[in-house]
Amino acid sequence: MCGSGTFLIEAAYKALNIAPGLRRNFAAQRWSQIDDKVWADARAEALESIDRLGEFKAFGFDIDADAVELTQSNARKAGVGSKLTIKQSDISRFNQPENSITFCNPPYGERMLEIKDAEMLYKKLGDRLNPSKERPCYIITPHEEFERFFGKKVDKRRKLYNGMIKCQLYMYFK
Ligand SMILES: C[S@@+](CC[C@H](N)C(=O)[O-])C[C@H]1O[C@@H](n2cnc3c(N)ncnc32)[C@H](O)[C@@H]1O
Incomplete structure (x- = not known):
């Protein structure tokens, strides 16, 4: 369910210590009161801080071929294409690798599928995921009864907003 690949790309940046603003320009770069050297030094420092030998491997799957292509293209643009493996696949074929973290x-329901379809998908997800200490799973959804459909009692949950949508981060790590 990797969509456009945001989670995968941000995870790669976090793992390799790549500053998220490194590839963009800032309006404040045009302000005369900030010397160009300040920006150049900050960029040099950020570049030097990248963990170039860091090992990071992530896999993304989506049922939609366009989403797969979009994730691949976004990952390449973000400079982490070689760290990610993206494939078209239905969640019902997903297997959690050993010592991995699953995040999705x-x-x-509000936006993409009817609620009932989303609930069926949460059930399918519950059939494929077997969270443990070695293979924790983190799921974000606004559905208040997610645990019931997923079929597992959460270890911890935390409220967060996805834009205007109030969601919960359901954390399974035991
Ligand atoms: C809310 S979006 C995920 C957005 C993503 N986190 C991102 O960064 O763009 C949900 C994704 O689940 C995918 N999806 C829906 N049903 C699926 C299924 N049965 N198996 C795999 N992926 C599915 C959709 O194609 C969609 O891209």
Whole structure:
């Protein structure tokens, strides 16, 4: 359910210590009161801080071929294409690798599928995921009864907003 690949790309940046603003320009760069050297020094420092030998491997799957292509293209643009493996696949074929972390935000129902379809998908997800200390799973959804459909009692949950949508981060790590 990798969509456009945001989670995967941000995870790669975090793992390799790549500053998120490194590839963009800032309006404040045009302000005369900030010397160009300040920006150049900050960029040089950020570049030097990248963990170039860091090992990071992530896999993304989505049922939609366009989403797969979009994630691949976004990852390449973000400079982490070689760290990610993206494939078209239905969640019902997903297997959690050993010593891995699974993270996703399945369709919410409000926007992409009817609620009932989303609930069926949460059930499918529950059939494929077997969270443990070695293979924790993190799922973001606004559905208040997610645990019931997923079929597992959460270890911890935390409220967060996805834009204007109030969601919960359901954390399974035991
Ligand atoms: C809310 S979006 C995920 C957005 C993503 N986190 C991102 O950064 O763009 C949900 C994704 O789940 C995918 N999806 C829906 N049903 C699926 C299924 N049965 N198996 C795999 N992916 C599915 C959709 O194609 C969509 O891209």
